[in-house]
Amino acid sequence: MALQIEESERDGQYVIAVAGEVDLYTSPELRNAVIKAVPKRVCNVVALDLSQVGYMDSSGVATLVEGLKLSHQKNVAFQLVAPSKPVMKVLQLARLDSVFKIVDRI
């Protein structure tokens, strides 16, 4: 099953809503969406809605880290919205949960 990625602008935020499983096979698709969205600069916040992500591995975490670094360079805020349990689990195991701004809702 492919990853489902929907992009929209809402209240000045560029929202990337992700559903499905993020692994070595699907993470390039997420990476593409993230690295294209951050430099657009139409919004000064990029929000990744991860509430519907059923699984995420280290390639997904690496993609989030890359998005965060790119956002720092471009002066864009980068937020994770309502990460699902599997996403929080891998971020905590990687001890990277504290480096991201995590919000409950958009």
Added chain:
Amino acid sequence: METEEVSIEIRSDPRLLRSVRSLVRSYLEDLKLSGDRCDEVVLAVDEACANSMRHSYGGRDDGTLRLTLGQQDDHVVIVLSDQGEPIPAACLARKELAAPDPDTVAPGGLGVLLIYRVFDEVDYVPGDAQGNRVTMRLRCPQSDSAT
């Protein structure tokens, strides 16, 4: 005495990782692992397979991974082997991140770190000329109640 209970061969195609996760999950569900622990083990086995696909086979999808799941004494024993390029031992050593700093995160090493954090014992054996083998052991809670 080790009992190898499940053994499968997987082509080195990342598309198949999802099937590997399902298999590992269903095997673990019969053991008395908590849901959280089960999720972690599924993740770590997926990371080991993904590393083999990316690094041993360099992204080629015509290699073969062999995964066995079994039990030995009070441990679940999971072995993954491949016939790809031996991965330098230094890449597979346990390297803890000094601090949660995104600037120091090298995405490549993250998978290996997760494997070490999940399992009680991890033993990587790169082959001399070809192949890699990693044995991952996890203490199974069944034995705790048996004492």
